[in-house]
Amino acid sequence: MRKLILLFVAGGMFGSGLAMSGMTNPARVIGFLDIFGAWDPTLAFVMGGAVGSYAIAMAVFRLRWPASCPAQDRKGPISKRLVLGAVLFGIGWGIAGFCPGPALADFAALRIEALWFVPAMAIGMILSQRFLGADRD
Amino acid sequence: MNTSTILLAVAGGVLIGVGSAIATVVSGRIPGISGVFGRLFRPKYGDSLWRVVFLCGLMFGAVMTMLLFPSAAEYRPMAPLAWIPIAGLLVGIGTRVGGGCTSGHGVCGVGSGAIDSIVATMVFMAAAIATVFVIHHPGA
Numbered sequence: 276m277r278k279l280i281l282l283f284v285a286g287g288m289f290g291s292g293l294a295m296s297g298m299t300n301p302a303r304v305i306g307f308l309d310i311f312g313a314w315d316p317t318l319a320f321v322m323g324g325a326v327g328s329y330a331i332a333m334a335v336f337r338l339r340w341p342a343s344c345p346a347q348d349r350k351g352p353i354s355k356r357l358v359l360g361a362v363l364f365g366i367g368w369g370i371a372g373f374c375p376g377p378a379l380a381d382f383a384a385l386r387i388e389a390l391w392f393v394p395a396m397a398i399g400m401i402l403s404q405r406f407l408g409a410d411r412d
Numbered sequence: 413m414n415t416s417t418i419l420l421a422v423a424g425g426v427l428i429g430v431g432s433a434i435a436t437v438v439s440g441r442i443p444g445i446s447g448v449f450g451r452l453f454r455p456k457y458g459d460s461l462w463r464v465v466f467l468c469g470l471m472f473g474a475v476m477t478m479l480l481f482p483s484a485a486e487y488r489p490m491a492p493l494a495w496i497p498i499a500g501l502l503v504g505i506g507t508r509v510g511g512g513c514t515s516g517h518g519v520c521g522v523g524s525g526a527i528d529s530i531v532a533t534m535v536f537m538a539a540a541i542a543t544v545f546v547i548h549h550p551g552a
Contacts, residue, residue, distance in 0.1 A: 278438050278462070279461070279462065279465045281434060281438045282434075282435055282438050282439065282462050282465045282466045282469065283465050283466070283468065283469035283472075284431075284434070284469065285431040285432070285434035285435040285438065285443075285466060285469065286431065286435070286465070286466040286467060286468065286469020286470040286471075286472075286473065287431070287469040287470070287472055287473030287476075288427045288428070288430060288431030288434070288469075288473060289427065289428050289431035289432060289435075289469070289470050289473065289515075290469065290470035290471060290472065290473030290474035290475075290477070291424075291427055291473035291474065291476065291477040292423075292424040292425065292426070292427030292428035292431065292473075293424065293428065293470075293474055294424075294473070294474045294475075294477035294478050294481075294484040294485075295420055295423060295424040295427065295477055295481065295484050296420055296421045296423070296424025296425060296428075297417070297420070297421065297424075297483070297484070297486065298424070299474060299478070299484070299487065300486045300487050300488060301487070301488065301489055301490040301491075302486075302487075302488035302489075302490055303486075304490075305490045305544055305548075308537075308540045308541050308543075308544040309541075309544050309545070309548055310541055310545075311545055311549060312548060312549065317417060317418075317421045318421075320418055320421035320422050320425065321421045321422070321424055321425040321428070322425065322518060322519070323422065323425060324421065324422040324423070324424070324425020324426045324428070324429060325425040325426070325428040325429035325432070325518075325519045325523070326425075326429065326518075326519055326522050326523045327425075327426075327429065327523070328425065328426040328428075328429030328430050328433070329429035329430070329432050329433050329519055329520060329523035329524075330429075330523040330524070330525075332429065332430050332433030332434075333433050333436065333523065333524065336433060336436075336437045340437055343437045343438070343440060344436065344437060344440075345436065345440055345441060345442060347524055347526075352528065353527065353528050353531050356509055356510065356511075357510050357511060357528055357531065357532055357535075358510075358531070358532075358535055359509060359510070360505075360506045360507065360508070360509030360510020360511065360532075361506065361510040361517075361531075361532040361533075361535035361536040361539065362506070362535060362536070362539045363502050363505055363506030363509065363510070363539075364502065364503055364506030364507050364510055364513060364536045364539070365506070365535065365536035365537065365538065365539025365540040365542075365543065366502050366506070366539050366540070366543045367498075367499040367500065367501070367502025367503035367504075367506060368499075368503060368514075368536065368539075368540045368543075369539065369540035369541070369542070369543025369544045369547070370491050370495055370498065370499035370502070370543060370547065371490065371491045371495065371496055371499035371500070371503075372489075372490045372491070373499065373500075373503065374445075374503065374513050374514040374515075375445040375446045375449060375503065375507060375513045375514075375515070376445040376470065376513070376514065376515055378500075378503070379445065379449065379467060379470060379471055379474075380470060380471060380474030380475070381474075381487070382471070383471030383472075383474060383475050384474065384475050384478055384485075384487075386487060386489075387489075387493070388489045388491070388493065388496050391493065391496045391497055391500065392496050392497070392499065392500040392503075393500065394500070395496070395497040395498075395499075395500025395501045395504065396449075396500040396501070396503050396504035397449075397453065397504060398500075398501060398504060399500065399501040399502065399503065399504020399505040399506075399508070400446070400449070400450040400453060400504040400505070400507070400508045401453045401504075402504075402505060403504065403505045403508040403509050404450060404453060404454060404508055407505070407508075407509055409450075409508035409509045409511075
């Protein structure tokens with residue numbers, strides 16, 4: 276039960292951070308990706324804050340609770356699947372300005388685009404897990 | 413973009429990073445949203461409860477923040493509704509085939525110094541930038 280409360284709080288921090296930083300607004304995301312237009316660097320500050328704080332927090336947690344931390348794999352194979360998947364994801368992200376986290380947040384906020392996006396994303400995930408051998412572990 | 417936008421961006425990023433780190437330790441998995449969500453459709457894992465709780469927290473936190481802060485509720489769609497399902501399909505397929513999204517590869521992977529995640533992040537950023545260029549600067 277304590278674990279589930281912690282996970283709800285962790286998810287709440289994640290979702291609150293997304294909304295606070297403007298990442299639930301597709302215009303901000305597309306503004307960052309539009310480096311040849313009126314570039315909006317907000318997303319770079321969000322990523323910087325997130326990557327840095329994740330690295331620091333995990334370093335602390337690894338010292339305090341080493342057994343609870345998943346094994347670190349720094350040299351995962353750079354496969355064709357990795358690159359092909361990233362290309363497809365990037366194209367979809369660039370079209371709509373939604374990646375999975377913000378899409379779920381905007382789904383909960385009943386934004387009409389997210390109400391269409393999330394079921395389509397779920398279908399894509401089910402198809403790739405069932406027929407494209409994704410997630411074989 | 414002004415100072416308060418930058419401060420909110422960094423503060424929001426820290427919330428995302430620390431929330432991800434807590435979820436990593438508590439679940440023992442890398443809590444990228446695409447993996448947490450996608451594996452809900454693979455009941456063989458038998459660990460749907462923590463995934464649902466984490467994602468409910470995400471949705472609750474986002475909506476509460478939007479209700480409390482007008483700036484967090486700003487929202488402007490960038491694609492015609494007819495394109496949205498195509499974008500969703502591509503994101504769903506791409507994140508599961510590529511093993512992660514902006515959070516799993518971009519935040520947790522890069523934050524752990526994982527080479528494959530750094531490569532994936534550069535590739536999906538480049539693909540997204542190219543896509544936006546083609547869509548928003550036609551004829552350029």
